[in-house]
Amino acid sequence: MATSKHSEIPVVLVGCGAISRFFYAPALTALALPEALRVAALVDPSEENRGHLAEFFPEARSFGSIEDAGIGSSHLVIVASPPRFHARQSIHALERGAAVLCEKPMAGSVEDAEAMAAAAAAGGILAVGLYRRFFPACEAIRGIIQKQTLGQLRSFEVNEGGPFSWQAASESFFRRASTPGGVLYDTGVHTLDLLLWWLGDPSAFVYEDDAMGGLEANCRLALEYSDGCRGEVRLSRDWKTENRYTFFFERGFVRWTVNEADRLEICLDGMPASVRGNLVPMTRTGDLLLEHGKARTNPQSFIEQLRNLSATMRGEEELRVPAAEGLRSLRLIDRCYGKRKLMEIPWLTPHEAEQAQRLASSEGKEVASP
């Protein structure tokens, strides 16, 4: 699987929608020289979508389906299509010996994700696009929790989301028949991945959301851990939230604003105010402190996940987010949906609340009629 350090890696970009245009295209352009990544093929059923990406990569060949793209063992395949296609496309590439980076959520179901992991098990490379793990701020939070720098973590609060602003290209993203979940599945996959990475599996949880025959726009997850730590996650694609994660430790608190890859706020007990600012990579040898430039920004973290994958293909690094890690958040989401309750919608009249309960518990089978 590993190729020589200086040999070119041909890239196949599967799915030419917004994520590819606004994230993968600039990331691949940035890595073209340092990592010798060359976009060789663009795959999307829409010719118009392929045309947008061809503006970045005019030399790339264009295909309507992955089966026609001639994928082989030297390829790096990026799967950035809608999640319900991830399993089929990733397995197709893995079976031909290609390395795969699959966008989050890893698959449309746990079963599909397990099939993908199985396809990669025999020495294949399957990375999952949970790129927040590459944020220096998220790495720092993990260190503070695991080394108990501020003592034991007692509790945490996560408030994330806001009015939906992603330019969805079709209604499939909002139909239960074509998408397994709403805000928990879409935004929550990042949130739960970080929590699992930082804290491990919860010992108990309560999950509720506002789906009434469709997909949830708001949800609340209360978590408990075996060491006594408790946490609450609130996600919304409906209204503005603080977009903050707050961790309360024995001797202080840490706050992180969503997507600020290189910034953090820390308050130690006894300090008159908290410290909020940019992270600076630094090493210490005795009394000698050495700064090493600036911490990675959000786009640089996205680039870093691709660089980690190409370095893994070359046998130089370990893959940081392999399939087994991507599966963890998907399994927890699946368990949440399995225990779903309707969350309180306190502005409904009693009559409306009853009907809401009926629609939620019948999973949309009942059709409201006058």
Next chain:
Amino acid sequence: MKVAVVGASGFVGMRIVESFILGKVAEVVPVVRSFSSLAVLSRFDLPWKVCDALDVSHLASAFSGCDAVIHAALGDPMQIVSMADAIYAAAQQAGVKRIVALSSASVHGLAPAPGTTEESPLHDRHSSDYNNAKVRAERVMLKLREKGSVELVLLRPSIVYGPRSRLLANVARQLLDGTAFLVGDGGGICNGIYVDNLIQAICRSLESKQGDGEAFLLTDAETVTWRTFYTRVADGLGVSIDSVQRVSAPTFQRSFKERIESLVATPLAQRLLPAVPGQAKRLTKVLLAGLKEPPRPNAWTLPTSPAAVVDEEMSTLQQCTWKYSSEKAAKALGYAPPVTFEEGMRRSMAWLGTAGYPLK
């Protein structure tokens, strides 16, 4: 009854859909302009339509088979006027029986003169382009009604509040960060209407055989001051109303940029604009974008509390001395607000809690 709701993803539109489905009031066809607007509506499994609200044939196809259309769509001043035209024409084409269009009490201005009723003459020389656009949109629809066969009820709700309301969220945020203000002692009249009361008026308008070609002012039953409104929110958040900054009635002068933008929004300018070369338009936009007053920083000041953010819209609203009457809607449509101000505020505050605001 099957009803198309144009603007179903807005604050009022969303509650109309929620309330109609959960209350089994009518079969609903939400009409929105983009797929992204389905994010919250998709909590329900619905036969929504995604189409351009200015395209008559798209709209007519969305309205097909509907008995009525509720027009609750928002937009910029130009869109507000153009949508009125397109929605009426599409309803006519689709054979819809009645349109219930949400205009606004702001057609009478933000601080109406005492004695203002539905019969008071309207003008489109308000300082707000939004208010002027609402006046023009009403005129467009009423004119179309004269020639067309689709019945038209124009509702003029006052300040709509409730779950997901921007007004409520703004007041709460300003109370929490110390930038809220009251003009004088806050004794100005808050012509509020809880969103469910507006929905009751919409339902009555759909059911009634009366009201065609008429406009109706709508408010809550109670007369409430701004001080009372702010106090309810402040109490819920555990903020003392005494900490809210009091300001005297400010005057606002429009900047050069605002005056140009307002001029461009007038119907005459809109008719002339196509003749202006694109390069000249782009150059004007660039020049206007650069017309921001430079900040004047001064490091030699004592630390201060946050200053009140006094905007023209809120300060004008707070100077209102006239309580609108909903008597005409009561008589013609049978409007009788089912939710009291106290209950409306209780439900509104409960939403703030759900949305993560720190209730005490």
